[in-house]
Amino acid sequence: MNLAVTGFIKALRSELLVARYTLGAWLVVLLPALFISLQFLVVRISETGAAARDSLLGQGDFDAMIANNAYGHFVDGLSTGLTLLGLLLVAQAAYSFSTDRDSGALRHLLIRCSSRRAVVLAKLVHLHVLALLAILLLIATSYLVSGNLWEFGPIVEDGFELISEEEIAAEIKLGLQLALIPLPAAIAFGVLVSVVANSATQAVVSALGLSLALDVFKGMLGEYAYYLYATFQPSLLDQSYLQDVSRLVRGYSDVLVDERFLQLNQWVPFPALLLLLVASLLIVQKRKV
Amino acid sequence: MSSESPALSVTGLYKKYDQFEVLKGLDLTLRPGAIHGLVGLNGSGKTTTLECILGLQDFDRGEISVLGHSPGNLHSAQGKIVAIFDSPSLNPNLTVRQSLRQALLLCEGTTRKPEELEAQLGITRFSNFKIRNLSLGNKRRASIAHALLADPEIILLDEPFNGLDAGGVDEVLALIKSLNQQRGTSFLLSSHQLPYLEDICSHVAILHDGQIAANDEKSRLLGSVQSTIRIQTDDNARAAEIIGQQAGLSLQANSNSDMLLVSSNQVGPADINRQLVEQGLAVSEIVAERASLDSLFRRITQGTNP
Known part of the structure; x- marks a missing residue:
């Protein structure tokens, strides 16, 4: 087998072994699912309290009815989980290369089996493996916990089915797909910061700081924000399509879907990923390790 | 790689940090099977020399070849070249055993076993300790075991005796001698501990003012004094x-x-x-x-x- 490929595989196996034994990697996978489970419980408890109050007052309205539909909560769980996962992945990506350089562990990889570029690619792939595991766990947890606390069903008002379950599922699928597309670019951003930074602490603080700053300032960029991968990610100041899906599956008819936004969501993150990756691969060649 | 070719050859190596020229045309050759000591004052450029040889930092001019590989391409030697650094250079979140398992992944085909090296270096009872919880001496032992798992042909060591107690130094000296005699492993050792180098090295190079001021077989060098x-x-x-x-x-x-x-x-x-x-x-x-x-x-x- 080609030496470059062998080096990449060795570096990847090494990354996965380290991930298996380190807390940071486990947190990336488990924390979003744990966090949304807790969120569901808190929401359910507060809803139960509100329902008891309304029952005592003899009230009951459409909002209360749709609040019992699990689809809305399922999407909220995905949205919160992906927001947290995005930040965790950026932090983990920023930590990945820089901490190995700080500890000197990177040197053994470079001297014995892999080129610098192979190591960066292995880190990127290993972070995607973590992301994939975290997403699968997040979807499963969100579905199971929301399904246990509420009931999945179509949106019905006065006996009329506003939105069928098939339509809801199709919207959730699209929303999830669009929310996941920018994730590789976010990981690549973390890796780039990791390669550039002088220490692991600096890398993590810078990557998280820049991600949060982008989140805050994207609203001020107007049209230009559409050319930023971060605009399409579920985040604290969420503009992603998943946020619209959350309202759609609750039966709100005032959601305006911007087709251009959806198109840009599908295409903008790829060149961003490519640019960030190429920059990382170029810079890593020149860094002292 | 023929037995006549040098295990390591450095020719006309120049390296500058900003305006400070650390290496000014350094030449160094390491014969296969030699234990070559590299000594110099603090800041004379020993670590810089090793890092340039290992491709860990760029240099301005010169040529370097380690077992026929250029510094940026040492990984293609597939574990025949290893280094042990001044700091332990292991992932602090892994245990000793996990760290050695990681080393096994980096060097397929090695005949050495983690347990065997742990025993040889006296760290068996620490095999489930995280690297970050070990004493400096045991971290160094673990990093030596990590390097030796690769079954290398050449080992570059930067200050290998730092942090070791007298017993630890004896173990490392014995290990270097046995690897050199039994497996023909070549060594380049950079250290301040001149008595240890004098004890173990077959050749010595003295780095002074950015160049090799003296470089020969130890017996010849000492005979000239x-x-x-x-x-x-x-x-x-x-x-x-x-x-x-x-x-x-x-x-x-x-x-x-x-x-x-x-x-x-x-x-x-x-x-x-x-x-x-x-x-x-x-x-x-x-x-x-x-x-x-x-x-x-x-x-x-x-x-x-x-």
């Missing part, structure tokens, strides 16, 4: 006069009224003692200092040629 005889009498001025007239003896510049330092090629301390006594001087001290790596190093770095 004149021995020094330290003398104290009741009249050092008269003693200096007598010694000055004697062929084969020369008074060193750093002699003073309390102590005479005499360089000698053929005349031994017994002969000098006899002459001084015959001249009526009372000799209170006469000590022959044998030629050592330490004395050679001091002479070179203090500006006196051997």
